[in-house]
Amino acid sequence: MGRLNVELCGIPLDNPVIPASGTFGYGWEFHELYDLNILGTFSFKGTTREPRFGNPTPRIAEAPSGMLNAVGLQNPGVEKVIAEELPRLKTHFHKQVMANVSGFSVEEFAETCALLDKEPQVGWLEVNISCPNVHGGGMSFGTDPKAAAAVTKAVKKVTRKPVILKLSPNVMDITEIARAVESEGADGVSLINTLMGMRIDLKSRRPVLKNRTGGLSGPAVFPVALRMVWDVAGAVKIPVIGMGGVSTAEDVIEMMLAGATAVEVGAQNLRDPFAAKTIIEELPGVMDRLGIENLREIIGGAR
Amino acid sequence: MKQGIFTVLQNRPLTADVWEMRLGGDTDAITAPGQFVNITVPGLFLRRPISVCDCEEGELTLVYKVVGKGTDALSRLTEGEELDLLTGLGNGYDLMAAGENPLLLGGGVGVPPLYWLAKKLTNAGKQVSVVLGFNRREEVFCEEAFRALGAKVAVTTVDGSYGTRGFVTDALPRDYTSVYTCGPLPMLKAVYKATRGPAFFSFEERMGCGFGACMGCTQRTKEGYKRICKDGPVLRREEILWED
The missing domain is CATH 3.40.50.80 (Nucleotide-binding domain of ferredoxin-NADP reductase (FNR) module)
Structure with missing residues (x-):
């Protein structure tokens, strides 16, 4: 095994770097820039059973050391993803992809996951119970331990692929949600999704985002995310994927020291389309400098 | 699309709040009028999309209006300073x-x-x-x-x-x-x-990435959802669907 290899829920990864859902589309835009096969994997755009436009624009705003988004799960729907996006992805990505799934009812989560379960290209199901930008679904499943457990249970019934629950930071105690999904058989958890925020335009005196609120991401949230990864890694036995403001190879190592088995990179991909590639290329040098032989040995190493 | 470092050759006001900036760098990816570049502005997270006003081999002219922090920061740049640009973005005019x-x-x-x-x-x-x-x-x-x-x-x-x-x-x-x-x-x-x-x-819209990844700037059209940054910013008369 190489220095960067890790294993995520039984599936080997060449490295722990995973572009996060919503910042990487279905891979195509980045495939035009670099060979996607250098990635550990990537988590594709949050997919729902039905096609969605998402929220009205403007749905992007600047924030101090970060950004707000209120995209609201725009996606072509799971059937089109399977019929068009996965075949197109197959022509240039030869690893298993992480399928990010969202929904508005327990049944919808299960139906979408059941369809993706049949796809050999899909390695993991990342079940997004934490989108802050949709109404009557999304985050409401991730802020109530009972609802989070119910989604987990329903999804586990329809798939044998590893199920990773993506958790919301917009809760009193994220470890409570993590334990609830673990108790229903979740194979892993990923965190954090974005933190709910807003901005007001001083000239128009109106919220910048048409949706009023949006999710905060970027370097601003890194310390918050790291703290939550630390807490969750101490509360559950299943693997934790750390994310939230990761921008550099050093950030990846910091997340892993807190207990992350793999690390997702989100907003930084939007600012720097080569961010994930650069992080992977810089990891060995940073590891040399820090005296790290291989990444597996540092998971939870600061605990 | 290409990422590249450009050098400010000149940055001067045309009116009270409209500025012209000439930049030197690799312009190979810029293929059509109506395309835009996305600029990393020191101190801000998101890049700022600015349309191409003129382009010749190795030289790019941008004319922009100071409307907020990003464009204000651009107007303060002086000759010789360097900027990180994504170039060749958008479809451009047919x-x-x-x-x-x-x-x-x-x-x-x-x-x-x-x-x-x-x-x-x-x-x-x-x-x-x-x-x-x-x-x-x-x-x-x-x-x-x-x-x-x-x-x-x-x-x-x-x-x-x-x-x-x-x-x-x-x-x-x-x-x-x-x-x-x-x-x-x-x-x-x-x-x-x-x-x-x-x-x-x-069309103009607030953008996250500028290259089609984040779905931040999508607009409904008669031919489906279009990302203003990637499928636009130029839309044909036949495809436009006016909302509101």
């Missing part, structure tokens, strides 16, 4: 449908992308008509530059302090073979109604 008498309609800070377009069209031997719309005399820019290309230029101002009083739609020539436009949304709607034939509209 020149093939121009015909012999293209009509270019620009409103305010929507004027700049029409300059390189006018240059390409006049170089191709087209009889180009341009109508530039501003609020008042003090805000007029680029008029002489368009004249120097040999285009027939009319200017409108809302308060009538210069040129024809009113909007660009108040100074339309009778005959034209195609329409190319860029400006504020109400102007685009008015142009849509007041003109006929092949027409190309450049």
Whole structure:
């Protein structure tokens, strides 16, 4: 095994770097820039059973050391993803992809996951119970331990692929949600999704985002995310994927020291389309400098 | 799309709040007028998309209006400073449908992308008509530059302090073979109604990435959802679906 290899829920990864859902589309835009096969994997755009436009624009705003988004799960729907996006992805990505799934009812989560379960290209199901930008679904499943457990249970019934629950930071105690999904058989958890925020335009005196609120991401949230990864890694036995403001190879190592088995990179991909590639290329040098032989040995190493 | 480091060659005000910046760097990815670049601005997270006003081998001209922190920071850059740009973004205008008498309609800070377009069209031997719309005399820019290309230029101002009083739609020539436009949304709607034939509209929207990944700038069209950054910013008349 190489220095960067890790294993995520039984599936080997060449490295722990995973572009996060919503910042990487279905891979195509980045495939035009670099060979996607250098990635550990990537988590594709949050997919729902039905096609969605998402929220009205403007749905992007600047924030101090970060950004707000209120995209609201725009996606072509799971059937089109399977019929068009996965075949197109197959022509240039030869690893298993992480399928990010969202929904508005327990049944919808299960139906979408059941369809993706049949796809050999899909390695993991990342079940997004934490989108802050949709109404009557999304985050409401991730802020109530009972609802989070119910989604987990329903999804586990329809798939044998590893199920990773993506958790919301917009809760009193994220470890409570993590334990609830673990108790229903979740194979892993990923965190954090974005933190709910807003901005007001001083000239128009109106919220910048048409949706009023949006999710905060970027370097601003890194310390918050790291703290939550630390807490969750101490509360559950299943693997934790750390994310939230990761921008550099050093950030990846910091997340892993807190207990992350793999690390997702989100907003930084939007600012720097080569961010994930650069992080992977810089990891060995940073590891040399820090005296790290291989990444597996540092998971939870600061605990 | 390409990422590259550009050097500021010149940065100067054209009016009270409109600036022209000339940049040196690799312009290979910039293939059509109406495309834009996305600029990393020191101190800010998101890049700022700015349309290409003119482009020649190794040199790029941007004309931008200071409207917020990002463009304010741009206006403070001086000769020799370096900027990280994503270039060659967006579809750009389709020149093939121009015909012999293209009509270019620009409103305010929507004027700049029409300059390189006018240059390409006049170089191709087209009889180009341009109508530039501003609020008042003090805000007029680029008029002489368009004249120097040999285009027939009319200017409108809302308060009538210069040129024809009113909007660009108040100074339309009778005959034209195609329409190319860029400006504020109400102007685009008015142009849509007041003109006929092949027409190309450049839209503006707040963007996350600028290269099609984040879905931040999507708009509904008659031909499905279009990302303004990647499938646009130029939409054809036939595909536009006006909302509200």
